[in-house]
Amino acid sequence: MICDKAETLKAKGLPVTVQRIAILEYMDGNLDHPSADDIHAALHEKYASISRATIYNNLVTLVSSGLLQEIDIDPEKAHYDSNISTHHHFYCTVCKHLYDVAIACPQLSHRDVDGHRIEQVQGYFLGTCRTCLAAGTGGGHHA
Amino acid sequence: MICDKAETLKAKGLPVTVQRIAILEYMDGNLDHPSADDIHAALHEKYASISRATIYNNLVTLVSSGLLQEIDIDPEKAHYDSNISTHHHFYCTVCKHLYDVAIACPQLSHRDVDGHRIEQVQGYFLGTCRTCLAAGTGGGHHA
DNA sequence: GTGGCTGCAAATCATTTGCATATAC
DNA sequence: GTATATGCAAATGATTTGCAGCCAC
Numbered sequence: 069m070i071c072d073k074a075e076t077l078k079a080k081g082l083p084v085t086v087q088r089i090a091i092l093e094y095m096d097g098n099l100d101h102p103s104a105d106d107i108h109a110a111l112h113e114k115y116a117s118i119s120r121a122t123i124y125n126n127l128v129t130l131v132s133s134g135l136l137q138e139i140d141i142d143p144e145k146a147h148y149d150s151n152i153s154t155h156h157h158f159y160c161t162v163c164k165h166l167y168d169v170a171i172a173c174p175q176l177s178h179r180d181v182d183g184h185r186i187e188q189v190q191g192y193f194l195g196t197c198r199t200c201l202a203a204g205t206g207g208g209h210h211a
Numbered sequence: 212m213i214c215d216k217a218e219t220l221k222a223k224g225l226p227v228t229v230q231r232i233a234i235l236e237y238m239d240g241n242l243d244h245p246s247a248d249d250i251h252a253a254l255h256e257k258y259a260s261i262s263r264a265t266i267y268n269n270l271v272t273l274v275s276s277g278l279l280q281e282i283d284i285d286p287e288k289a290h291y292d293s294n295i296s297t298h299h300h301f302y303c304t305v306c307k308h309l310y311d312v313a314i315a316c317p318q319l320s321h322r323d324v325d326g327h328r329i330e331q332v333q334g335y336f337l338g339t340c341r342t343c344l345a346a347g348t349g350g351g352h353h354a
Numbered sequence: 355g356t357g358g359c360t361g362c363a364a365a366t367c368a369t370t371t372g373c374a375t376a377t378a379c
Numbered sequence: 380g381t382a383t384a385t386g387c388a389a390a391t392g393a394t395t396t397g398c399a400g401c402c403a404c
């Protein structure tokens with residue numbers, strides 16, 4: 069367990085487990101915004117016995133601790149992002165793929181609105197992604 | 212069925228049914244952002260035989276036709292809004308309530324980003340609403 | 355008339371939960 | 380040693396789907 073992920077967990081006061089490190093390592097630098105089940109499928113190859121429930125439980129823990137960000141634009145399932153800085157996303161309604169969007173947003177400076185205390189901002193653009201546009205009508209998944 | 216909702220449906224080329232009019236009438240001017248099940252519960256009082264499946268099917272139809280807007284920030288369930296103009300929402304993570312937010316957003320002028328065609332913009336602020344703040348820690352639902 | 359809509363019930367699928375065991379500290 | 384995490388399987392809950400009868404047009 070001598071890796072920086074263990075340090076990351078300790079810094080948050082979380083018990084260090086193989087599963088948590090595996091999730092963090094898998095997410096680190098991953099730009100695909102995987103769902104809980106995607107993560108489970110990927111880690112299952114390496115750790116055959118890892119449980120889906122453990123993935124779900126840990127995602128809750130890691131999001132609560134601010135180590136991961138949860139993306140809720142897909143009505144079918146939640147997606148996760150290791151990029152915890154506030155940034156917007158583009159959701160393709162054709163291929164259901166999520167893309168990061170690098171746009172500065174002036175809304176991020178608000179601390180509250182109408183008396184409600186803002187703790188997080190999520191911005192989503194929905195439409196057809198460039199890959200699906202290029203593929204013409206119908207599906208067509210990137211790459 | 213001599214009401215403006217029937218005209219609204221006809222204008223979209225949709226067959227006019229009692230259930231669809233009921234949904235539109237219930238949603239019209241409703242600022243509560245009800246879920247599919249909320250809508251079903253409310254209409255069930257008036258139309259005892261209305262089916263949950265009909266509500267779900269019609270919500271898909273009405274959203275596709277642009278007569279209602281779907282709000283997907285609540286991981287537990289979808290919410291609906293008769294205000295189809297693009298506007299942002301505040302989601303209280305304590306009481307799970309949705310509020311409209313009247314903030315002009317410069318992002319709305321974008322037609323595309325990174326080559327992806329933007330068809331819709333959804334902006335969410337998450338945090339603790341003023342009612343829950345006033346109620347102190349813990350739950351507490353508005354009004 | 356005919357195709358689309360409704361209502362019912364069963365099916366689906368993401369996510370949660372209970373519990374016994376195993377592990378971190 | 381004890382509290383917490385894990386893994387399994389069953390439970391939950393929103394949403395979808397199949398199908399027979401009904402209604403809009």
